[in-house]
Amino acid sequence: MKIIMHGAAREVGRSCIELQSKQGSRFLLDCGLKLTELGTEYPVGLDQVSSLRAVFLSHAHLDHTGALPLFDHQGMRCPIIATPTTKALTRLLLEDALKIGRLQHAQLGYEQLDIDKALACMSNVQFNESGTIDGVPYQYFDAGHIPGSSSIVLALEKKRLLYTGDYNPQETLLMHGGSQDFDDVDIMITESTYGDRNHLPRAATERRFLQRVEDTLALGGKVLVPSFAVGRAQEMLLLLARKDWGVPIYIDGMALEATQLLLEHSDSLKEADKLREALRKVHQIRRGERRKILSKQSIVITTSGMLTGGPILEYIKHAHSDVNSAILLTGYQAEHTNGRLLIDKHHVYIDGWKTAVKCAIEQFDFSAHAGAGELKSVIRKISPHTLVVQHGDPAAVEHMRLWAAALGFDVRTPSLNEVVLID
Ligand SMILES: [Zn+2]
Numbered sequence: 321m322k323i324i325m326h327g328a329a330r331e332v333g334r335s336c337i338e339l340q341s342k343q344g345s346r347f348l349l350d351c352g353l354k355l356t357e358l359g360t361e362y363p364v365g366l367d368q369v370s371s372l373r374a375v376f377l378s379h380a381h382l383d384h385t386g387a388l389p390l391f392d393h394q395g396m397r398c399p400i401i402a403t404p405t406t407k408a409l410t411r412l413l414l415e416d417a418l419k420i421g422r423l424q425h426a427q428l429g430y431e432q433l434d435i436d437k438a439l440a441c442m443s444n445v446q447f448n449e450s451g452t453i454d455g456v457p458y459q460y461f462d463a464g465h466i467p468g469s470s471s472i473v474l475a476l477e478k479k480r481l482l483y484t485g486d487y488n489p490q491e492t493l494l495m496h497g498g499s500q501d502f503d504d505v506d507i508m509i510t511e512s513t514y515g516d517r518n519h520l521p522r523a524a525t526e527r528r529f530l531q532r533v534e535d536t537l538a539l540g541g542k543v544l545v546p547s548f549a550v551g552r553a554q555e556m557l558l559l560l561a562r563k564d565w566g567v568p569i570y571i572d573g574m575a576l577e578a579t580q581l582l583l584e585h586s587d588s589l590k591e592a593d594k595l596r597e598a599l600r601k602v603h604q605i606r607r608g609e610r611r612k613i614l615s616k617q618s619i620v621i622t623t624s625g626m627l628t629g630g631p632i633l634e635y636i637k638h639a640h641s642d643v644n645s646a647i648l649l650t651g652y653q654a655e656h657t658n659g660r661l662l663i664d665k666h667h668v669y670i671d672g673w674k675t676a677v678k679c680a681i682e683q684f685d686f687s688a689h690a691g692a693g694e695l696k697s698v699i700r701k702i703s704p705h706t707l708v709v710q711h712g713d714p715a716a717v718e719h720m721r722l723w724a725a726a727l728g729f730d731v732r733t734p735s736l737n738e739v740v741l742i743d
């Protein structure tokens with residue numbers, strides 16, 4: 321078979337891997353885009369999309385789903401296999417991307433109609449349930465990354481292939497840890513986002529975060545918690561709702577929308593009842609109420625996680641000169657984002673205006689990806705014959721390659737548009 325890397329090769333973004341049998345049957349693992357400061361980057365070298373037999377979708381993040389409407393527009397009509405939660409979240413995230421794209425006059429190359437058509441092609445699969453498409457048996461497993469996220473096992477030409485998707489074997493407040501028990505895997509295609517780095521233990525990060533909230537409130541400040549809408553916002557909600565802080569907690573924007581949607585798909589959560597209860601304890605914010613909220617002490621959870629847009633900018637606009645308030649970043653901040661600028665230069669751009677931020681700023685690693693040590697232990701446990709390392713920056717991929725080669729794995733680290741041949 322051939323494994324063709326249309327994206328996510330020595331990069332994080334536009335995951336799109338083609339599997340091609342000797343008879344010419346073609347399948348895709350994910351179909352995403354990459355958003356950079358230069359604009360939108362799509363998978364490379366993928367043509368004749370009308371002859372694809374199926375897309376196996378791992379999860380709803382745009383770097384795994386964002387190209388689906390574009391290829392639908394170009395004539396892709398095959399089934400797209402995903403969990404019901406992934407399907408619901410994909411609609412939410414694709415429509416949000418379209419809305420933001422319109423606001424910023426960015427060219428996404430598709431319209432609402434293409435999103436609707438792509439979603440109409442989606443067929444549901446539950447965790448641990450197996451199916452067959454075009455003679456290819458497949459099974460989806462909980463990947464522990466975001467709700468609905470899956471690792472996928474399929475069989476092609478008598479070889480068992482595991483595609484990890486983005487995954488996290490560690491349990492969090494929101495999610496069970498991802499599945500690790502896979503037998504007889506011949507080919508493992510793994511993510512490597514943190515291939516050269518480890519995370520601090522989650523419990524220590526949680527403690528440090530809660531302490532920072534307490535210290536800020538003791539100073540009389542407000543606490544802003546920018547979060548990714550899916551997964552992170554709900555985890556922060558669960559963490560903060562554990563305690564009565566004596567001030568209100570607010571949840572706003574896509575963070576609220578995603579929480580409500582996830583409660584409709586509660587089987588993808590570790591403890592849906594706890595999330596439901598946490599949501600009951602906090603205040604849900606509508607547009608127009610934001611300025612009023614910040615006139616008093618409060619804790620606000622909202623999007624976007626990297627301050628690239630969303631209500632968080634409106635809150636920062638009101639709070640930026642308050643030295644007693646704090647902005648607690650809850651995840652990775654990519655280069656050239658407001659979040660990165662805030663850490664490095666203590667300013668952000670709001671509506672095109674450079675705004676100096678005097679609040680305290682701290683970053684916490686609540687990652688939803690396996691750290692290097694976890695990746696290595698999962699790979700050793702599964703012990704595949706061939707290991708394909710992707711979805712990582714060049715340094716992370718190279719670190720994993722050296723480690724796997726030293727242990728005697730047949731390790732491949734393909735570059736963009738490279739074809740990996742498997743005998
Ligand atoms: Zn992801």
Ligand SMILES: [Zn+2]
Nearest residue numbers: 381383384486
């Ligand atoms: Zn990803």
